[in-house]
Amino acid sequence: MSGLRQTTSRRAARLGRLAALVAASAALAALPAMPASAHNYLVSSTPAEDAVVTQQPGTVSLETNEALLDVENGSIIQVVGPDGRYYGDGCAVVDGPTATTQTQLGEPGMYTVNWRVVSVDGHPISGTWTFEWQPVDGTALAEGSDEPGACGGTPADSPGGTDESGQPADSTDATTASPLDAVWIVGGVLLAAVAAIVTWLILRRRA
Numbered sequence: 275m276s277g278l279r280q281t282t283s284r285r286a287a288r289l290g291r292l293a294a295l296v297a298a299s300a301a302l303a304a305l306p307a308m309p310a311s312a313h314n315y316l317v318s319s320t321p322a323e324d325a326v327v328t329q330q331p332g333t334v335s336l337e338t339n340e341a342l343l344d345v346e347n348g349s350i351i352q353v354v355g356p357d358g359r360y361y362g363d364g365c366a367v368v369d370g371p372t373a374t375t376q377t378q379l380g381e382p383g384m385y386t387v388n389w390r391v392v393s394v395d396g397h398p399i400s401g402t403w404t405f406e407w408q409p410v411d412g413t414a415l416a417e418g419s420d421e422p423g424a425c426g427g428t429p430a431d432s433p434g435g436t437d438e439s440g441q442p443a444d445s446t447d448a449t450t451a452s453p454l455d456a457v458w459i460v461g462g463v464l465l466a467a468v469a470a471i472v473t474w475l476i477l478r479r480r481a
């Protein structure tokens with residue numbers, strides 16, 4: 275009887291070790307997904323949030339923590355005045371972690387910047403900030419436009435929709451096939467392999 279009990283407890287210990295192995299393997303499989311799933315995040319903006327601007331800034335820009343993807347139709351920075359008009363064409367030029375648009379401000383007051391850029395993993399990120407425009411006397415003021423401009427669109431929209439001509443945008447592939455998807459697939463395959471091995475080991479012990 276004591277021999278049987280010993281065998282049972284040894285088997286339980288072995289199953290415990292297997293469970294620990296499964297947990298460790300799952301953790302290892304999930305590990306590579308963590309850095310890849312991190313999106314670029316905003317580091318700074320110019321003008322800064324809530325800044326009071328008194329001279330024509332010429333440009334509005336934002337900087338993220340790492341290089342952005344320069345995807346066609348992917349980057350938009352809209353500068354919207356207190357009158358709801360658009361100051362600039364919304365087109366953003368990407369240079370490394372920075373995106374910049376040209377602007378000439380008009381009516382004094384609170385300006386809202388709506389932006390969308392493409393994160394390093396291929397996913398769009400977007401946001402908004404405001405600053406105050408108090409031009410010094412004699413500053414030339416722009417008229418603005420009631421249309422969003424050449425790069426138009428709504429920053430909240432994801433790239434890869436249709437452009438003004440109704441044609442699918444070229445950025446579709448870059449935004450749907452993310453490297454992160456591949457990481458999850460590899461992780462899933464690894465987990466399935468571990469589960470198969472564990473199942474086989476347990477069945478072999480029982481036989």
Ligand SMILES: [Cu+2]
Pocket residue numbers: 311312313393395396397454
């Ligand atoms: Cu992402």
